[in-house]
Amino acid sequence: MDIRFFPGVKAKITTIAKSFKKLGQDDPRRLTHSFKVGLALTLVSLLYYARPLYNGFGVAGMWAVLTVVVVFEFTVGGTLSKCLNRGFATFLAGGLGIAADYFASLFGKKGEPIVLGILVFLLAAAATYTRFFPRMKARYDYGVMIFILTFSMVAVSGYRVDELVVLAHQRLSTIALGGATCMIISIFICPVWAGDDLHNEVASNLEKLATYLEGFGDVYFVSCKDEGSGVDSKDDNGNSKSLSQGYKSILNSKNNEESLENFARWEPGHGGFQFRHPWKHYLKIGAHARQCAYNIEVINICIDSDNQVSEYFKRKIEGPYSRMSAECGKALKALATSMKTMTHPSTAKLNVDNSKAAMKDLKFALEAASIENADLLAIVPAATVGLVLVEIAKCVEKISEAMHELSERAHFSKTVEPTVSPEKPQQLLHGGIVRPVSEDTDDAHNGNDDNVVITIHEISSDSPENEKSDEHRVPRPGQV
Amino acid sequence: MDIRFFPGVKAKITTIAKSFKKLGQDDPRRLTHSFKVGLALTLVSLLYYARPLYNGFGVAGMWAVLTVVVVFEFTVGGTLSKCLNRGFATFLAGGLGIAADYFASLFGKKGEPIVLGILVFLLAAAATYTRFFPRMKARYDYGVMIFILTFSMVAVSGYRVDELVVLAHQRLSTIALGGATCMIISIFICPVWAGDDLHNEVASNLEKLATYLEGFGDVYFVSCKDEGSGVDSKDDNGNSKSLSQGYKSILNSKNNEESLENFARWEPGHGGFQFRHPWKHYLKIGAHARQCAYNIEVINICIDSDNQVSEYFKRKIEGPYSRMSAECGKALKALATSMKTMTHPSTAKLNVDNSKAAMKDLKFALEAASIENADLLAIVPAATVGLVLVEIAKCVEKISEAMHELSERAHFSKTVEPTVSPEKPQQLLHGGIVRPVSEDTDDAHNGNDDNVVITIHEISSDSPENEKSDEHRVPRPGQV
Numbered sequence: 001m002d003i004r005f006f007p008g009v010k011a012k013i014t015t016i017a018k019s020f021k022k023l024g025q026d027d028p029r030r031l032t033h034s035f036k037v038g039l040a041l042t043l044v045s046l047l048y049y050a051r052p053l054y055n056g057f058g059v060a061g062m063w064a065v066l067t068v069v070v071v072f073e074f075t076v077g078g079t080l081s082k083c084l085n086r087g088f089a090t091f092l093a094g095g096l097g098i099a100a101d102y103f104a105s106l107f108g109k110k111g112e113p114i115v116l117g118i119l120v121f122l123l124a125a126a127a128t129y130t131r132f133f134p135r136m137k138a139r140y141d142y143g144v145m146i147f148i149l150t151f152s153m154v155a156v157s158g159y160r161v162d163e164l165v166v167l168a169h170q171r172l173s174t175i176a177l178g179g180a181t182c183m184i185i186s187i188f189i190c191p192v193w194a195g196d197d198l199h200n201e202v203a204s205n206l207e208k209l210a211t212y213l214e215g216f217g218d219v220y221f222v223s224c225k226d227e228g229s230g231v232d233s234k235d236d237n238g239n240s241k242s243l244s245q246g247y248k249s250i251l252n253s254k255n256n257e258e259s260l261e262n263f264a265r266w267e268p269g270h271g272g273f274q275f276r277h278p279w280k281h282y283l284k285i286g287a288h289a290r291q292c293a294y295n296i297e298v299i300n301i302c303i304d305s306d307n308q309v310s311e312y313f314k315r316k317i318e319g320p321y322s323r324m325s326a327e328c329g330k331a332l333k334a335l336a337t338s339m340k341t342m343t344h345p346s347t348a349k350l351n352v353d354n355s356k357a358a359m360k361d362l363k364f365a366l367e368a369a370s371i372e373n374a375d376l377l378a379i380v381p382a383a384t385v386g387l388v389l390v391e392i393a394k395c396v397e398k399i400s401e402a403m404h405e406l407s408e409r410a411h412f413s414k415t416v417e418p419t420v421s422p423e424k425p426q427q428l429l430h431g432g433i434v435r436p437v438s439e440d441t442d443d444a445h446n447g448n449d450d451n452v453v454i455t456i457h458e459i460s461s462d463s464p465e466n467e468k469s470d471e472h473r474v475p476r477p478g479q480v
Numbered sequence: 481m482d483i484r485f486f487p488g489v490k491a492k493i494t495t496i497a498k499s500f501k502k503l504g505q506d507d508p509r510r511l512t513h514s515f516k517v518g519l520a521l522t523l524v525s526l527l528y529y530a531r532p533l534y535n536g537f538g539v540a541g542m543w544a545v546l547t548v549v550v551v552f553e554f555t556v557g558g559t560l561s562k563c564l565n566r567g568f569a570t571f572l573a574g575g576l577g578i579a580a581d582y583f584a585s586l587f588g589k590k591g592e593p594i595v596l597g598i599l600v601f602l603l604a605a606a607a608t609y610t611r612f613f614p615r616m617k618a619r620y621d622y623g624v625m626i627f628i629l630t631f632s633m634v635a636v637s638g639y640r641v642d643e644l645v646v647l648a649h650q651r652l653s654t655i656a657l658g659g660a661t662c663m664i665i666s667i668f669i670c671p672v673w674a675g676d677d678l679h680n681e682v683a684s685n686l687e688k689l690a691t692y693l694e695g696f697g698d699v700y701f702v703s704c705k706d707e708g709s710g711v712d713s714k715d716d717n718g719n720s721k722s723l724s725q726g727y728k729s730i731l732n733s734k735n736n737e738e739s740l741e742n743f744a745r746w747e748p749g750h751g752g753f754q755f756r757h758p759w760k761h762y763l764k765i766g767a768h769a770r771q772c773a774y775n776i777e778v779i780n781i782c783i784d785s786d787n788q789v790s791e792y793f794k795r796k797i798e799g800p801y802s803r804m805s806a807e808c809g810k811a812l813k814a815l816a817t818s819m820k821t822m823t824h825p826s827t828a829k830l831n832v833d834n835s836k837a838a839m840k841d842l843k844f845a846l847e848a849a850s851i852e853n854a855d856l857l858a859i860v861p862a863a864t865v866g867l868v869l870v871e872i873a874k875c876v877e878k879i880s881e882a883m884h885e886l887s888e889r890a891h892f893s894k895t896v897e898p899t900v901s902p903e904k905p906q907q908l909l910h911g912g913i914v915r916p917v918s919e920d921t922d923d924a925h926n927g928n929d930d931n932v933v934i935t936i937h938e939i940s941s942d943s944p945e946n947e948k949s950d951e952h953r954v955p956r957p958g959q960v
Contacts, residue, residue, distance in 0.1 A: 023612055030612045038605035041628070042597045045636040049593055062633050069604075069629040113529055117522045124549075125518035132503055132510045148521070149549040153542055156525040255735050298778050301871055366860070380846070384864040391781055 032190045033074055040068050040185045044178055063171055067178030072186065076270075077194035077263030079186040083179040084266065085143030090175055093147040094168040096123075097154025101164060104155075120152050138262050187268075194263035195273050199339070201260070202282045205253060205289045206336035206399070208246045212296055213329030213392070217322030220303065220385070221314060250293040257286045272342050273410075281406040285399055292395040298388050302381045313379045317386065320365040324358035324389050327351055328396045335403050342412050345403045352400045355393045362386055512670045513554055520548050520665045524658055543651055547658030552666065556750075557674035557743025559666040563659040564746065565623030570655055573627045574648040576603075577634025581644060584635075600632050618742050667748075674743035675753050679819070681740070682762045685733060685769045686816035686879070688726045692776055693809030693872070697802025700783065700865070701794060730773040737766045752822050753890075761886040765879055772875040778868050782861045793859045797866065800845040804838035804869050807831055808876045815883050822892050825883045832880045835873045842866055 024031045048061040071082040100123075104115040127148045130136050136144065150171075154164060186192075264279045331351030338345035366386055406412075504511045528541040551562040580603075584595040607628045610616050616624065630651075634644065744759045811831030818825035846866055886892075 019613070020609070023609070030609065034605040034609040037608040037628075038601040038603075041604045041632055042601040045600050045632050046593065046597055049596070049636050062637060065632050065636065066629060069625060069632070113526065116529070117526055120525050121518040121522040123518075124521045125514040128517040129500070129503070129510065129514040133499070145549060148517075149546060152521055152525050152545050152549070156529050156545065157542065252734060254732060294774060294777055295781075297774055298868075301775075302867075380860070380863045380867055383860045384867060387782075387860055387864060388778075 029074075029190070029192050033192065036185050036189055037068075037072050039189075040072055040181050041065065044068050044181055047177070061174055063174040064178035064181075067175050068182055071179060072182045073263075075192045075194035075197065075260075075263050076186050077260075077265070077267040079182050081139070081263055081266040082142050083183055085140060086146050087172075087175060087179055089143040089146040090150045090172060093150035094154055094172065097151045098164050098168065100151070100155045116155055120155055123151055124148050138258070191270070193267055193270055193273075194260045195267050195277060195279065196271065198257060198260040198264050198279060198282050199273075201253070201257065202286050202289070203336045203339040205250045205286065205293075206332050206339065208250060209289060209292050209296070210329045210332035210336060212247050213325045213332065216299075216325040216329070217318070221318045221322065247293045247296050250290055251297065253286060253290060257283055278406060278409040281402060281409060285402045285406065288395055288399045288402060292392055292399070295388050295392045295395065299385050302385045302388070310379060313382060316368070317362075317365050317382060320358060320362040321386060321389065324355060324362050324393065327355035327358045328389070328393050331355055331396050331400065335400060338407070338412070339403065342410075344407050344412050345400065348400055348403070352397055355396060359390055359393050362389065509554075509670070509672050513672065516665050516669055517548075517552050519669075520552055520661050521545065524548050524661055527657070541654055543654040544658035544661075547655050548662055551659060552662045553743075555672050555674035555677065555740075555743050556666050557740075557745070557747040559662050561619070561743055561746040562622050563663055565620060566626050567652075567655060567659060569623040569626040570630045570652060573630035574634055574652065577631045578644050578648065580631070580635045596635055600635055603631055604628050618738070671750070673747055673750055673753075674740045675747050675757060675759065676751065678737060678740040678744050678759060678762050679753075681733070681737065682766050682769070683816045683819040685730050685766065686812050686819065688730060689769060689772050689776070690809045690812035690816060692727050693805045693812065696779075696805040696809070697798070701798045701802065727773045727776050730770055731777065733766060733770060737763055758886060758889040761882060761889060765882045765886065768875055768879045768882060772872055772879070775868050775872045775875065779865050782865045782868070790859060793862060796848070797842075797845050797862060800838060800842040801866060801869065804835060804842050804873065807835035807838050808869070808873055811835055811876050811880065815880060818887070818892070819883065822890070824887050824892050825880065828880055828883070832877055835876060839870055839873050842869065 044064045044067075048064060067086065071079060071086060073079045073082060100116065100119045104112045104119065107115050127144050131141055131144050154168065157164075157167070261279045261283055264277070267273075267275075269275045269277075328351075331348050331354075334348035334351055335345050338348060366383060524544045524547075528544060547566065551559060551566060553559045553562060580596065580599045584592045584599065587595050607624050611621055611624050634648065637644075637647070741759045741763055744757070747753075747755075749755045749757075808831075811828050811834075814828035814831055815825050818828060846863060
């Protein structure tokens with residue numbers, strides 16, 4: 001009534017409407033899912049509402065409604081897992097309940113409630129206890145709950161209704177009806193496969209890491225940019241901002257990946273995935289990707305405390321650092337592409353080998369630069385970044401190995417790679433920096449720096465030669 | 481029947497029995513919880529079973545059984561949250577359902593099912609959509625589900641049963657009966673408070689970090705141990721193993737802490753906690769603790785790649801490193817203790833200040849050591865560890881600040897600290913290492929190392945003076 005409150009209310013409603021809209025824009029499948037639930041519920045309700053079915057099912061018809069509400073999950077795997085858990089648990093608990101009822105009836109009118117009470121207590125306690133097993137919790141938690149529920153209902157109601165088998169049959173058929181409606185709608189109307197989601201999420205996580213690593217050189221060495229390392233100049237501010245945020249979501253991806261894997265194993269074959277697709281391997285790759293993201297977190301710590309790094313040192317290490325992170329990025333991008341296209345990750349191997357070579361370059365560069373720099377505090381953050389890059393390269397190698405294992409198990413197709421000719425391996429073996437002549441470090445740190453000759457030999461990271469290796473699917477344009 | 485299978489079966493049963501036993505030993509409250517669920521279910525079942533109540537509630541009595549099974553959670557907060565969600569949602573949806581039924585009846589016999597179908601569809605879709613809001617999902621997910629369930633049941637069944645208000649009343653009273661049983665048993669028989677769990681978990685996480693940091697010096701400098709830094713020698717193998725594992729659980733603690741916080745806010749006052757205890761602040765402290773654990777992860781990466789660190793350099797940095805990590809560890813332990821005892825964290829401030837002083841020492845030591853070492857690769861891993869220790873010290877400071885905020889908001893008691901006298905602040909200001917005389921680093925790296933005098937002046941980390949600051953609650957024994 002009070003008109004003064006209207007502007008505030010209006011603003012609030014606008015905010016809520018906007019957040020509703022954003023929710024749908026972020027993932028339009030949410031909207032579809034909501035309509036699917038509405039549809040399933042309306043269908044089952046109307047079945048229950050129609051007279052012939054009502055006569056058939058009686059009050060038990062509401063179990064169909066209940067089943068739909070409780071069982072319909074966002075992904076097909078989630079829905080199937082709940083349906084099967086519910087169906088199987090109801091069947092088992094119904095049988096056990098009838099048996100318990102029969103057993104209790106042997107103790108006469110007086111003993112029956114006591115025996116039933118004890119049985120319900122023991123079974124409920126034991127079943128609840130098993131829910132604490134992490135594996136049970138992940139896969140069968142819902143089933144155990146329905147088991148307890150159905151068992152106590154059947155065991156206790158048995159005394160009254162006396163037509164237990166009819167009741168059990170009713171419940172099972174209505175649950176089957178509700179469950180089948182959910183499964184059919186979930187699978188055939190805009191299905192959301194947990195397996196697809198897992199597959200895409202792991203691939204996109206690899207891509208996020210790749211994006212960070214490929215852009216790393218540009219951002220980290222932004223101050224000595226004018227040297228011209230051959231990389232196209234991008235909008236550094238925006239780039240640096242998005243660069244530092246993209247990988248963050250990977251740090252906490254564990255739970256989501258695990259629950260998707262749990263659902264994916266219930267799904268039938270679909271798209272390129274067969275029923276027993278090795279979903280477990282995605283978790284392995286995901287774990288390595290997370291390790292990689294932790295390392296990137298360290299790099300960001302170093303960048304933040306990076307005010308006093310000497311420009312001279314930075315210039316010395318720029319080449320190998322940029323090359324190494326670019327090679328790791330390319331390898332990850334190739335792995336992500338091969339995951340997305342479900343082809344054998346053979347091209348990524350080249351990049352992994354290149355990143356190994358770049359690792360050696362980086363070590364030599366650090367060694368060489370250290371001879372000229374004695375001010376440790378001014379170089380430690382940058383040196384740490386190098387160390388972490390080496391760790392990231394190791395992670396990338398592990399990811400590559402896990403990908404090979406996955407592609408073997410999942411029978412990814414081994415396509416011919418059109419533009420990379422096998423007789424000309426384009427490895428860059430120590431292409432960047434020549435090792436210092438004097439290997440004796442004791443000698444070097446006695447002060448005779450002049451003996452060491454260091455040749456820096458830039459290889460532009462996007463020269464046409466390197467380009468072939470990871471962008472072989474894109475027809476080469478006239479001018480990149 | 482086949483006796484040859486018996487040994488295998490027996491072994492399997494033994495394994496399962498052992499894992500059952502271990503589950504209970506890890507947390508005996510799991511066993512209690514199982515018995516509590518059994519008790520609640522038996523009580524409600526027997527009520528349903530007894531004739532007078534049966535006549536009162538009819539078939540609706542089974543809703544009491546259902547409520548108990550679905551609603552009884554491990555923690556009091558979880559149970560309360562589900563009970564209240566269920567009760568409120570049933571009430572609201574029941575009312576809306578009756579209204580929908582009345583509204584649909586206005587459209588005549590033919591229009592009624594169509595209008596009801598549309599209403600069920602719209603409401604179910606809209607409610608399902610709101611479940612995607614992260615905040616809704618965290619707190620009211622169960623309520624929304626029950627809302628959809630009850631609304632469709634009431635709306636659709638209304639046409640048949642015709643005594644909607646009676647039905648709604650029945651359902652509400654049986655749900656209230658089941659819910660009340662759960663709440664009473666959950667609160668009064670061996671209650672498991674989510675708030676307590678959150679409080680203890682955050683405190684124990686701080687302690688785990690403290691244990692790592694306090695033991696860090698011993699483990700990291702194990703090779704130059706014979707120098708005798710005044711620390712008692714411990715069983716290094718076992719220690720180092722457990723040291724590297726303890727903090728790992730913190731890395732993935734986010735989800736658990738968040739769900740505990742969600743439950744804790746539903747709990748009434750208990751123990752030292754009032755109803756509106758600032759649970760949110762525990763999440764803040766938890767986040768800083770996780771950041772700390774990430775940093776420790778980096779230290780472990782450095783230790784693993786640590787083969788080639790020069791012993792000379794290690795000896796030079798041992799003092800400040802050990803002191804700094806010990807001070808951080810002490811500060812964390814003091815913070816954990818003040819959290820556990822719910823007292824104001826005033827003693828921890830001293831340790832935080834000490835760790836700041838140690839931070840400066842560490843920087844000086846690194847600078848000093850760098851003058852003598854030119855072999856960068858042999859010192860970078862160790863120097864990185866130093867850098868990370870500085871980051872950890874910053875984390876500890878943030879944790880301390882967050883703890884102060886928490887203790888203000890939660891009105892932690894400000895006890896008098898018996899043994900620390902305020903006129904004698906026991907800060908160790910640069911107690912470890914004297915800064916090199918020559919500050920000009922350019923000068924120093926021209927080779928005239930002899931000008932630099934470095935005095936290492938060990939302060940044993942468990943000397944009686946320091947002991948007072950963090951163990952003031954323990955009566956001082958004659959000989960530690």
